[in-house]
Amino acid sequence: xxxxxxxxxxxxxxxxxxxxxxxxxxxxxxxxxxxxxxxxxxxxxxxxxxxxxxxxxxxxxxxxxxxxxxxxxxxxxxxxxxxxxxxxxxxxxxxxxxxxxxxxxxxxxxxxxxxxxxxxxxxxxxxxxxxxxxxxxxxxxxxxxxxxxxxxxxxxxxxxxxxxxxxxxxxxxxxxxxxxxxxxx
Amino acid sequence: xxxxxxxxxxxxxxxxxxxxxxxxxxxxxxxxxxxxxxxxxxxxxxxxxxxxxxxxxxxxxxxxxxxxxxxxxxxxxxxxxxxxxxxxxxxxxxxxxxxxxxxxxxxxxxxxxxx
Numbered sequence: 001x002x003x004x005x006x007x008x009x010x011x012x013x014x015x016x017x018x019x020x021x022x023x024x025x026x027x028x029x030x031x032x033x034x035x036x037x038x039x040x041x042x043x044x045x046x047x048x049x050x051x052x053x054x055x056x057x058x059x060x061x062x063x064x065x066x067x068x069x070x071x072x073x074x075x076x077x078x079x080x081x082x083x084x085x086x087x088x089x090x091x092x093x094x095x096x097x098x099x100x101x102x103x104x105x106x107x108x109x110x111x112x113x114x115x116x117x118x119x120x121x122x123x124x125x126x127x128x129x130x131x132x133x134x135x136x137x138x139x140x141x142x143x144x145x146x147x148x149x150x151x152x153x154x155x156x157x158x159x160x161x162x163x164x165x166x167x168x169x170x171x172x173x174x175x176x177x178x179x180x181x182x183x184x185x
Numbered sequence: 186x187x188x189x190x191x192x193x194x195x196x197x198x199x200x201x202x203x204x205x206x207x208x209x210x211x212x213x214x215x216x217x218x219x220x221x222x223x224x225x226x227x228x229x230x231x232x233x234x235x236x237x238x239x240x241x242x243x244x245x246x247x248x249x250x251x252x253x254x255x256x257x258x259x260x261x262x263x264x265x266x267x268x269x270x271x272x273x274x275x276x277x278x279x280x281x282x283x284x285x286x287x288x289x290x291x292x293x294x295x296x297x298x299x300x
Contacts, residue, residue, distance in 0.1 A: 015203070016207075018293060019200070019204045019206075019207040019297050020200075020296035020297040020299075022200065022297075023196075023200055023297065026199055026200065048195050051195075051199075052195060052198060052199050052202075055199045055203070056202045056203065056206070059202075059203045059206055059207075060206055
C-alpha cells in the first residue's frame with residue numbers, strides 16, 4: 001500500500017522512525033495551514049514561519065499523539081497551528097507596537113456555546129471562540145478587548161471600571177487559563 | 186485564487202529540522218552508547234595485549250603467504266585471554282553497529298531530501 005494513502009496518524013508514526021515520510025504530511029497540509037496562518041497574521045513570511053514551526057512541533061510531539069475516538073489527527077494538527085499562530089500574533093503585537101488584526105472571520109461570529117467536537121476545531125474561529133467561551137466571563141471579556149479588539153489598557157479600565165493593576169492581573173490569569181484550556185481541548 | 190504553498194526552500198527547512206530531531210533522538214544516543222562500549226573494549230584490549238608485538242608477528246606471517254597470515258590471526262585469537270577475546274568480538278560487533286547507524290542516517294538523509 002502506498003504510504004500516501006495511509007491515515008495521517010499512521011504516516012506520523014512511520015515518520016518517527018523514518019523522517020523522510022514526514023514530507024507526505026508537509027505536502028498534504030502545507031497549503032491549508034498556510035491559508036489558516038495567513039488568516040491570523042496576514043503576512044506571508046510570518047505565516048510561513050508559523051507553518052514551519054507547526055510542522056516541527058507536530059514532529060517533536062508526535063509520539064504524544066494517540067488516536068482516540070473524537071480526537072482526530074487533523075484536529076490535533078490544527079490545534080498546534082492555532083496555538084502557534086496565536087503566540088506569533090501576540091509576539092508581533094509586542095514587537096511592532098502596531099495594530100495587527102486577526103482575520104474577522106476568526107472572531108466576529110457569535111461564540112459557539114455548544115460543546116463542539118474536537119473534529120470541528122480545525123476551523124480557526126471555532127477554536128478561538130470555543131476556548132474563550134469556556135473562560136469565566138470577566139476574564140474572557142478582557143482577553144477579547146485587549147487581544148481581539150485591540151483596546152488600550154486605559155480604554156479597558158474605563159469600560160470595565162477597574163484599575164490598571166487589576167487589569168494586568170486579569171490579563172495574566174486570562175492568558176494562563178486560555179493556554180490551559182486550549183491544551184485540554 | 187491560487188493555492189498558497191510553502192516554497193521549496195521553506196519545505197526543505199522543515200524537513201531539515203525534522204531530520205535533525207530524528208537524528209538527535211534516534212541516532213545520537215545509540216552512537217554515543219556504542220562509542221562508549223567500543224572505548225571500553227579497546228581499553229581492555231590495549232591493557233592486555235602488546236599491540237606492537239602482535240603487528241610485528243602479523244607482518245612476519247603476512248610476508249610468507251595469506252594462508253599463514255589467516256592461520257596466525259586465528260591462532261593468536263584463540264590463544265589469548267577470554268577477556269581479550271570478548272573485547273575483540275565486542276569491538277567488532279559494536280563497530281559494525283556504528284557503521285549500520287551511520288548508514289541508516291545517511292539513507293534517511295538522502296530519502297528526506299530526494300525529489
